[in-house]
Amino acid sequence: MITGADDYPFHQTPDPMAFAGTDRNFYDRFFFNGYTPDGEVFVAVAFGLYPQLDVMDGAFCVLKDGKQHNVRVSRKMNADRSMLAVGPLSIEIVNPLKETRIRLTDNDSGIECDLICHARHEPIEEPRFTRRIGTRAFMDYTRLTQNVSWSGEISIGGETIRFDASDVFGTRDRSWGVRPVGNADSQPPREGSLTQFYWLWTPCNFENAVAFSHTNDDEYGRPWNRRAGTQIIGEPLREYDEVEYRYEWSPNTRRIASLIADMSSEAGRAELEFTPFKTFYMTGLGYGHPQWGHGKDQGDDAFAYDVMEAEACTPFDPLCLHIQALAKTELTIDGETHSGIGVVEQFFVGRHDRTGMLDGLAVLPEGER
Structure with a gap:
């Protein structure tokens, strides 16, 4: 099955680009966020392709004045991965790993945008994420992370907001591989569904520097995927082998009130301190959404x-x-x-002994954590 994507010299197998292995959960996704210096406007974009499900979907969200506006789109992909557009939302790779254009044209939400994200440094390849439930691959994917600046404009509620690349920053990532997508598996693993997941991701931007850290931990608090680094713009990346997190929690919740990441290696030491002040809900982008979950078939054009x-x-x-x-x-x-400013992405389900999280969504009482 030959499609427009076959005109690009990126084949990895003898198959046409329409075919991506044999795992029905294969996906290929773009993610972006951006924020004004005062944090008054936060934008986020997700755009995914699911070759085995023949679905392409995306979302554009704006958090402003206490309201999170969520635009979601989906269509049948018709096996062609070369056309990165779903309804009014489109992605254009202007200069690979340097510039990407995102457009949201006229639609029923009244929200439109024409934005370009500009890379602030070379992409960081995170360690490959591989986790199994028994013999079943729950996830197996590669991801790059890159802090960016933004130029362009957004129109919302009759107001036009202009982004200047000198001070509107954010982060993009690209990931591809295997994750649970589409409808739930009709025959789950014999060991049962995954009941524990601990995910913390903290990319951040400064006037002349960038930093990031992330960790996936098991139920005991041991990392199974972790990486951290800092970079003064124009200088080499510094990576850190040891990362220790110190938390303060909002009472009786799984929400972080403040966070310190102590990082060290032969390159030296660094400390990142975060004080969260505004919350964006990833369900707006489809993460965990009961109807608009990633890869779900919404029909030809939704x-x-x-x-x-x-x-x-x-x-x-x-x-x-x-x-x-x-x-x-x-x-x-x-x-x-x-x-500077950044995000503390959090998704905590099940046990995590080091932070006092119990099974399900329970936490130890205040004073015992």
């Missing part, structure tokens, strides 16, 4: 728009577990402190 009241989402609502908390951030390195 569109949806809704608005969430940010303060109305409770910490234990299943639609509100996976969040990106916009945070004031300080990086201390080489005796110098840089002030």
Whole structure:
């Protein structure tokens, strides 16, 4: 089955590009976020391709004035991965790993955008994410992370908001491989479904520096995937072998009130301190959404728009577990402190002994954590 994607010299097997292995959960996804210096406007984009399911979908979200506006789109892919457009939402790779254009044209939400993200540094390849349930591959994927700046404009509610690349920053990632997508498996693993997942991701931006760290931990608090680094713009990346997290929690919740990441290696030491002040709900982008979950078949051409009241989402609502908390951030390195902004992405389900999280969504009482 030959498609437009076959005109690009990126084949990895003798098959046409329409075929991506044999795992029905194969996916290929773009993710972006961006925020104004004062944090008053936060935008996020997800755009995914699911070759075995023949689905392409995406979402564009804006958090402003306490309201999270969510535009979601989906269509049948017709086996062609070369056309990165679903309804009014499109992705254009202007300069690979350097510039990407995102457009949201006229649609029923009244929200439109024409934005370009500009890379601030070379992409960081995170360790390959591989986790199994018994003999079943739950996830097996590669991801790159890259902090960016933004230029262009967004129109919402009759107001035009202009982004200047000198001070509107954010993060993009690209991931591809195997994750649970589409409808639930009709025959789960004999060991049962995954009941524990601990995910913390903290990319952040400063005027002349970037930093990031992430960890996937098991139920004992041991990392099975972790990486951290800092970079003064124009200088080499510094990586850290040891990362220790110090938490303060919002009372009786799984929400982080403040976070410090102590990082060290032969390259030296660095400290990242985060103070969250605003919450974005990843369900707006389809993560964990019961209807608009990634890769679900919505038909030939589907569109949806809704608005969430940010303060109305409770910490234990299943639609509100996976969040990106916009945070004031300080990086201390080489005796110098840089002030900036970033996100503390959090998705915590099940046990995590080091932080007092119990099975399900329970936590130890205040004072025992």
